[in-house]
Amino acid sequence: MVPPQLPDTMLAVRVEEFHQPYSLRQIPTPSPSNLGPNDLLLKVGVASYCHTDSMVIEGEIAKHPQITASHEAAGTVLATGSSATDFPVGSRVMVGVPFHRCGSCAECQGSEEYKQYCTNGDYFGVTTDGGFAEYAIADAREACVLPDAVGFDTAAPLACAGCTVWRGVLRADLKEGQWLGIVGAGGGLGHLGVQFAKALGLKVVGIDAKDLALELARECGADVVVDARKGTKEVVEAVKGVTGGEGVEVAINVSGADEAAALSCAMTRVHGTVIQLAQPTEVKIPYPELIFRDIRIKGSLISTKQEAERMLQTVADHNVKVQTNFFFGLEEVPKLVDFVHAGKMAGKGIVVVDEEEQRRIKQAKH
Structure with missing residues (x-):
């Protein structure tokens, strides 16, 4: 399938400097032609805020600033790398937090149970660009296809909080x-x-x-x-x-x-x-x-991909509900952060990024 025509730039919420508030920026849109063999180009549907995001912005776990925030996201596959054969264009997926694991360290070569402990790779939204953007690149080896019964607004908070x-x-x-x-x-x-x-x-x-x-x-x-x-x-x-x-x-x-x-x-x-x-x-x-x-x-750290897939099926089978606080559009991320810092947030704060998804959720809420 021919990749869709994408805009040259996109809106993103960025960590520009440690210990400073997020910045809302127009940055280059990832290009399908630049995908690695195991990469997925996603149109972000929903991304959410996690306690770990505060640790990233304070420089506690990130290698450097200059990244797009949020390691919890779900969206639609627009293009795939040559080896990402399990993800047809149009697939609905939850991202995995590990990103480009090295494949050669003791964790990667050992038990499947501990591969997410690789310290030589990156982590989505922690050490590399994350989900507070209109488009994002995810690692197909860590991503999970969503069951039909699981929406983006449920899946995004599960990517880290749920998996953990x-x-x-x-x-x-x-x-x-x-x-x-x-x-x-x-x-x-x-x-x-x-x-x-x-x-x-x-x-x-x-x-x-x-x-x-x-x-x-x-x-x-x-x-x-x-x-x-x-x-x-x-x-x-x-x-x-x-x-x-x-x-x-x-x-x-x-x-x-x-x-x-x-x-x-x-x-x-x-x-x-x-x-x-x-x-x-x-x-x-x-x-x-x-x-x-x-x-x-x-x-304990986050789930393996296999554990995450079982989690998503459990969510679908048992109607597990995520307590969510909706924010519509990336422009509302500062408002979300203020709510968190003021102690007003019960459950998870999620940002509905995709405009079509925004309309669907707003209609459902009314």
Whole structure:
């Protein structure tokens, strides 16, 4: 198929300097003729904002500025590289965050479970151009075709937030009917984790410290919801009260609060596991949890492509809902960021980039 005629320039939200607000710029549109063999040229439908984006703009994880922001995006394939044969033009896809992995390091050559840990490649929207643009280049080896039932507004936040907490739930390695605790259960990752866990047949204790977040965790299916503002002692008593006096088998921590990791350990039974997904500067855990109670701590990154494909099918099969806050057009990204910094955001902030998608969603909302 002949690639479509694209404009010479496109609108993009850029990280021009670290520690500075985003810039809205006209930049050159990616050309189909410049695609690598495994590249996809996408017309971006929806992109979303993630906590990691704030780390990028502060220079904590990015190699350099001068990139287009957002590592969570979904869109339509306009052109493909010579080896991207699984993605016909017109395919609806969710991007993968890894971009051009090296293919030769220990992670790339080892188990499929850890290939996303390659540190020699790039990461979409983190170290290379991302999704806050009208068009974007994605890596076909990491991208996933969307099930028909999953829209762009659902898929975009799943590209990182969904993949991260989905893998956390998988790493919990629990059987149907066992108890999983989620600290931060009403947040952007947490409310998805609750739904994923329920889809896999687990029992869920949701912990949070805001009224709206607690209500969202309850709406998403948490079997028990506990207010962290009551303090560690009361939270642990409440958790033990529903788990036969033992605590949860595994806890997932998606809260960056100083005391969240310690609370996750305290509510977990002896010899249990805590999976740390939140990324505070320091993860603070009292030594008795590690030594006297033998709590094991695991970190976890985003999903593999195969795990992400399973996640998307689970979303379709179980009608998993993403709590979204809509912003229409790239011009509204500064407004989105202001909402996040003001603490007004419940769930995920998403930017509907494509004008046709904007019209469709606005009509559906009315």
